Amino acid sequence: MSEVKPRIRLPRSVKAGQAAEVKTLVSHVMETGLRKDSSGNIIPRMIINRFTCEYGGEMVVDMALEGAISANPYVEFDIMVGDATDVVFTWYEDGGAVYTQTEQLTIG
């Protein structure tokens, strides 16, 4: 489960002007940087430190994550649906890696 793999679930369809429930989960070890391996060396911190969601080009969620957040962080929130359909999710990892996934809302 060491691989970083984002998962997203949007409602099957939503109406403009309503709230859409968005569920996100990313598989990640969230290594705190406080643990030691069997030979006593500190395991370096490796966490997702920031998560963002942009809807229709506008930032709707920008979240800072810290070392106390457990593995495979799950984030759930609502977005107010307008005309746009593009929802862009981004996870920022320690060390500079960035994972992005784009999903389409079905409005109808």
Added chain:
Amino acid sequence: MKTFTLSKLMASAAICAVALTSAAHADPHPDAELIIDGELKLNVRAEAPAHLDGALPELYSGWLFRTDETRALQMDDFENPAILAVEAGAELWETAQGATDQSCADCHGDAAESMKGVRASMPKVNENGDLWSMEDYVMNCQTTRMEAEPYGWNSSDMRNLTSFISMQSRGMPVDVAIDGAAAPFWEKGKEMYYTRFGQLELSCANCHEDSWGMMIRADHLSQGQINGFPTYRLKNAGMVSIHNRFRGCIRDTRAESFAIGSQEFRELELYVASRGNGLAVEGVAVRQ
């Protein structure tokens, strides 16, 4: 004065007795139903099998003893953290191993067909007359057919793979054989179930047969059913195998526990599984 104190004591003793009686079997959830993603219903209640001889009035999955929040996690595959292990196991299923460079799928094909019902019937007696758990079958395949280094019994690869295999039986009733060649193992497992262990002198039955529904400190005692294993435990933030749970339980009686993968635990696994014959295999459950 003395008489007064005595009668007061007796009165409070009476109150205690009443309180204890009403607290006994502070039941599992009366009407919750386990429906995954609004589609697949899993039987979390079942008629007690005949071999229990009235020891349990009805079978209840451990799911019914957990909090609303924990139960909700298992009702949605997106929120169920154990699904990550299932996905990792699905990858292992396709991964070639060992000198023969073969994967599980090369022989067994589509797990949805070939592994359907496997969890529901484990552990069982193999062709040589030994009682084997699912882990034994996996390790045997790895050593004799794939000529690979077997996963450790309790390794994360093994737990991921058994999670994936168990998922193929989700919804099927637990149905382990206890007669024929399995009978002597079952008898030993039963004896172990009723044997008191450790400084606390507790048997499995003391908690899970005599006292299910009651609180043991902050924990709501279930019937100790294993139909939900491998289980994601929030406490461990990871998958827990049946034998690992047995080891934890016996350790908590302050006993020197048996080893994971030991013959004793295989026999206990058979007996405990048979106490849940009829409950749905939950594939991968979520517990506290």
